[in-house]
Amino acid sequence: MKILYLDEVDSTQKYLKKLIQNSTPDLPIAVSSESQTNGIGSRNNSWSGISGNLFLSFALPFKELPNDLKLESASIYFAYLLKETLAESGSKVFIKWPNDFYLNEKKIGGMITTIVEDYLICGVGLNLVAAPQGFEKIDIKIEKKVLLENYFKKVEKKVLWKKVFSKYRLEFHKNNKFFVHVNEKKVSLSNAILEADGSLNIDGERIYSLR
Template identity: 50%
Template structure:
């Protein structure tokens, strides 16, 4: 996977989507920046950050992904791959359903996914060197570009969804003391049932993980 690295972008996600639409780039490809000024988070929130943190967006053709991976599961799949890679570097990071990276009880980053035709566009932000108030940074010393290279190398041999999900089922228990959002409303995860496609059954509602 080609990596295009910039000193600064308004948003790696917006830049990548614009380049794909204009056919100046094609999947698979990764865009990264040392800093970004108008990053996109989930539910329309911003994800800006200080120089040295991780700001990347990847475009992945659907044909490259495992046959058993449903698009509804892609947020968990791509986020858990990053979580697993960070664990291999001795981090204690864990994945709160469906797309937030945590150290203990504080968020350090997250993933957003969008579908553009047959291409999945995934943005990942992680606090590596500094964090805003009420957030935390990762518990290991890792360079943003080195982390990007390591993560992108995983796409040479992607594991099946079943393998990722079997690990995440165990980790999901850490999410139970938290909330998620559905239609801008808070939903407690205490009694949620994790379904095989990564969605949840919560108080009679089905909440999907793709976001």
């Protein structure tokens, strides 16, 4: 994975999309910035942040994805690989369905995925050194370049979705105290059933990740 390191950018996702459109670089490729002024978060929220935190976007052609990965579950898949990378360095981080990184009851980051033509763009924001009010930062110290190097080693292995899902399913109970937004409404995860494709079954309704 080729990684471009920037000092500051409005959005790593926007930067990467323009780069691909204007210069057609070889994929996969990633962009990491020391600071970000107008990042893209879940449900059209912004994800700006404090210098030194992780602001990352990467693009993968479909041919580089595991052959059993459904695109609607890509956020879970790539978020869990990053969670595993952090856990190997001692972090207690877990994934709140479908794309948020949590410690205890506070969010420390998130991941969104976007389909563009025949490739996937993943964007990640993670509080590595400091957190805004109401959020939390990671519980370990880790160099950003080391984290990315270890993470992309996992990505490049193309571990099957079923192997990642089997581990995530064992931790899904940590979601019980939270809720998700469905059609702009808060829906409790206390009775949610995690299906094999990464979707949720809540009171008989199937809910898929849309980010």
